[in-house]
Amino acid sequence: MAACVTTKVLPLVALCCLVDGGWAMKWVRFSVPTWASRGEDVRLTCDYDLEGEQLYSVKWYKAGREFYRYVPGDWPPQQSFSLHGVQVDEVRSNHKMVTLRKVNLDADGRYKCEVLTEAPLFKTLVRSSIMHVVELPRGVPQVTGGQSEYRLGDTVNLTCSAPRSIPPASLTWYINNQEAPQDYLVSYPSHVDHEGRVEAKLGLLFRAERWHFVEDNMTLRCSASIHSLYEKEVLHSGIVVEPLVPALLEDQISGAPTLVCAGITACFILLFL
Template structure:
């Protein structure tokens, strides 16, 4: 008896089509043999298998809530007949494409997953309006039909972030500062996921850690977080290099975006006003754009 027992590969393929894998979990593998009786790609002799090859899986590492996402599964059949393409988040299957079936495409319900079938096929899956629940590890699994029945899979992580609805706010600043005054301000970045990472700048120089007051992020009932960072120091002559004391606050969400707000406190010996400017959303380089002096 050969390794297939009494069943031929063609018969096994027929049985597979008659009783497809139960959606929601990946096939179990024991000692290199799948539950269908087929050699696993991680089993003995898998290095000598030729034919279907999964070249790459492309999943955005970060995406913003409400946006669409395209998942790509790039493979080369190399003469094999494609049997199926399956997508999982974690252990849960949500997409299946079998060219020989009617319909070819099947979608399985999963929280945070909404497949746009009009923009999906064997090589790509489009997810509409992702949410925080959409975060996780995504796996594409491709399988060849008879005679090889070869299967390969690859995975990639995606984190969905929820950006703040408003720019960070500065509180506690005064209209005028004299040399020797105590400066005590806070910056708050409200309702994001994950919590924004905050940093203060004094005249474009990053503030020393000894001048920072760190607070634990506050969790809202819906899972969003509010972060706050304080700045405390005694104003000195060096803080007015051009007649102004400039405070800038930077908030970033996992390097995806930067939100910047600047407060200018002019030296009271040279001017009598304080100007607050909310700058445009900065790009990943931290470019804050032009800042105009108030009158």
Template structure:
């Protein structure tokens, strides 16, 4: 075997056994206030010595900041850096995993793991990254407010429907007897200044008439569904792009509340007329008694 073959064989063996990230995991979706585990396992060749493992958070504008590092030659080897929304549980974090406590909407972003090893000669470095989105899904149904216990023909029926706070925002729709009805009024989204959550509200204003009744009642339903398509920045190398993240169907489960209007056959005026007629009838029927009393 010539020296050229020996050189090529050594190079191939070195390349095959070089630093490699063997397992990498960043949860795609995490519920707000839950914990999140970031994983980054790697393998080294015999001649390589681990220099550091570093974790970075990349925001939607492309800004990248280090928040955790592990260097075997440092005392202590693990170190964390303050970053809004990123709180590392040091006791539960190590060279291959990082635990983030009680994530918030500010935790959303791209997470990059960078592993650097010292080789002969120079250094070898590998990195992988993935997006994580923090959600606040509705934990209760939308609430219908307003409305009366019963209505008469020709009266106005006015309702409001309000969603619980969520992120992304909840999209609300009206259904009358299982048929979608366009909302007469959509209120501006209310955005929480502290937690960043949204609250949606829509209004309904219709006139009660016989054609609306089905099987003796009007069934009005307000349906809420999490809006799809989260806009998030994504950095790759020297470039930064905006992408739309689609939610799995399982996370977009609909919630609803129902308001039922029973059938009332008469209008207020006709009801008053019936009462008036009943009073006149009673007065006429009692008239002979009045005559007798007057004669006495």
């Protein structure tokens, strides 16, 4: 009687192992690009290991709406559905990947892959991820304003502009490789064109002081970036010529030590008692 009970229990244990143990189906690779450029082809990957189970279907969804399925038991096994912003290239798609042709801004959103095995277990794998579609700037940032020579006390006034893009490029000003203080920055209103593109613009405005120069040279750098897809920069340099005369006289009157520069490199300290 005991031997009979053991015989009936073993299949149940084996079934549990199939569902929850080492024989359960699993992901090999799931990949949806985080960023994609408008107009390029994009590949979505849904690779899995069924561990001996038979595939019933693979379905892809965007924002909850199905746009592609692969069902081995159907003919043809591939089928794509019309969805605004999503164009499936069936020739370059199969049961483990989907290729989207020339994505546009409407392709931005969450994508989900659903893998289902045959009866009787109907095991399911589901993964999703968000893809952002951007339009990169065409060209490099430009700097306007500024001058090649500065006297101490002069106003430094420059504007950095990055070509139109979606989203607008993030701009950062640096003074001698140090990020410029916030109170030096000048913000400008954004202008959006008929395609939704925005030109990024950021000003730099401050009074030139001795500490802004390294060996009588000041290097200003504007960096433009859109995540890791676009990174460009432009430089502007100027040299110090001589201190502003009114500032020099003021220091003399106050009796403070005064830094005097003759030309570019010759500087000495005068102590007024």
